[in-house]
Amino acid sequence: MSQTVDRALSILPLLAEGPADLGQVADRLGVHKSTALRLLRTLHEHGLVYRQSDQRYRLGARLFALAQEAVENLDVREIAHPHLVRLNEQCGHTVHLAVYEENEVLYIDKVESRYPVRMYSRIGKPVAITVAAVAKLLLADLPEAERRALADKLDYPMYTARSIPNAPAFLKELATVREQGWATDLGGHEESINCVAAPIRGADGRVAAAMSVSAPNVVVTADELLTLLPLVRRTADAISRDYSGRTPAKEAPQEMSTE
Template identity: 75%
Template sequence: MSQSLDRALRILPLLAQGPATLEETARHIDAHKSTALRLLRTLHEHGLVYRQADHRYRLGARLFTLAQEAVEQLDVREIAHPHLAALNELTGHTVHLAVREDEAVIYIDKMESRYPVRMYSGIGKPVAVTVAAVAKLLLADLPEPERRALAHRLRYPRYTARSLTGPAALLAELARVREQGWAADLGGHEESINCVAAPVRGPDGRVVAALSVSAPSVVAGEAEVLALLPQVRRTAEAVSAEYCGRTPRKDTLS
């Protein structure tokens, strides 16, 4: 990388912290003021930096536009698919990826179990939103007022004796999910199915999708499915890192 390009790229994280003067910018990139000024002018010409009336510089609107366009082009399913396949190969169980669409949660990818007992879920099908582990993660990430309003609009079918029975129970469960950073469905939708899920997060830290491992109790009991949580979380963290354009931590690759 050329020295000029390196210095120009180092200016952007500085301005992300707030407006900076020419002198502050020059010190940050360890360059003469004339060099810093030339780089700032070039960035300004491309809309990546804006010079304020007080002569300080801040990030330009074009940078935010480019970032938004990049986010809109991301396909979380495409990014996640090889990671789901690896998790499916590792565990042998059914792996799902789900996203929220308005007040529904939809499966957008699925890797089938290697065992003869299969689940009836499918790509494009809605999730049992009040009990499914992936749904809990997606709903738990909503701002509190939106979360509360939605909890009071939902219906609460009694799928099993473990199903959540109303808004208060759901909100308490979502608070727990927010605190622990993962979710489980242990017989809440089907008595014979256990599931554990982890969130996929975007650049702003918000949950953009959730992935899970599910297994019939005749294949894997509650304890066995919960023991898969570290692998599920590592997979979700690896997907999040790739989705955000970061290098995954080493422990997410093991």
Template identity: 50%
Template sequence: MSQSLERGLTVLTALAAGQQTLDQLAKRLGVHKSTAMRLLRTLEAGRFVRREDVHHYRLGSALFDLAHQALEDLDVRGVARQYLVALGEISGHTVHLATLEDNQVVYIDKVDSQHPVRMYSRIGRRAPVHCTAVGKVLVAYWPTQQRRRFAEQLNYPKLTTNTIDSAERFLAELDRVRAQGYAVDRGEHENFIHCVGAPIRNHRGEVVAALSLSVPKVLLDFDGLLGLADDVRRAADGVSAELGWQPENPRAKEV
């Protein structure tokens, strides 16, 4: 690494902790103040640093622009892959990653179960929103009016005896998802499968994907499935953190 680049990165790292004086930065770099001043002027010209007053410097707007662009360019599927694999190893069951497209769930990645009894699914497959754990998670955190409009325009095909079959029931279910931080599918999409899903958020706190664990009932009862909910949430939160979500932010943002 070149000396100038190394010094520039040292300055930016120091300013990330808060404003600094020229004297403080020169001492941190181990150089004369005139050398530090030349470096700061270069960084200031590129908006990487801004002068707060005569004596103090802060990080500049260019860094925030770059950080924002980097977060926007992150690929959810690429970031999530290691968390899907880890959750699959911990649980031994099928893990899905899904997004919302044209009012349907689309599975964009999958880790297969370690058990001989498996569910059929594939990357690219579509599924209804109202009867899948990932579908519920993907819309549960929308503003109230947006949730209601969406619920009222859905069709509610009755796929099993447990399938939600009305907008009011679906909205009530979404309220439960928001309250508990995860969603379940109790044999609503396929009779012999139940699932638990959790939201993945981007740096703005928006739910951009959902992660779920799908288990045949013959392998695990519903209480056993709920016992894995925290593992699912931790995996989803790990992906969210990689995408820039701050865990101290509220899980749900109401408008």
């Protein structure tokens, strides 16, 4: 909607691919060098872009700080965290918390496995949306129309032989998940990794977040992991209760009303 801002912001994903010099930025934006320079300067002043010693531009430090503050302001995360830790203490595996936002599912919290073999994932990283157990739960709760539209737009990469191959299969899987109230990913993303997941609901009953327990085959078999399902669901329900128990304000949970 705003040309200047639009151009400026387009620089960021461009630089995310790697450092670039003024000329490259100008070319890829399709604008004159002087224009690119002005935009980069403004981004620089705000710390979103950094000029390294060879004069090339890179994404800047403030970006981290912003992402950091953003994640800390998510109140589901704050409420869920102690529960996730407790669950991790009980079962020892990696625990994830994820939310849906604008056609993406992303991890917003993680408690690392206590086993030496860990899975790779990172807070803030978009999730493999067509296969991850948490993604299934979050998408299954979308309004029908939106769900269909999204399923059509997605790519269905075959990470493994068990990956979900296409939109119809995905919608079918979502229907099942929606029905049963929990989800799994059995080697659909990485051959040797399985997950069980359960939904966290807000006061309105909608799925606000989802959590999962993941473990590689070498540690526990899929069947063994599934025995954890009741525990995972109980944890998710406990979080739901905490989360829906209070207004979206920031007061301490123990206080109620007055006012």
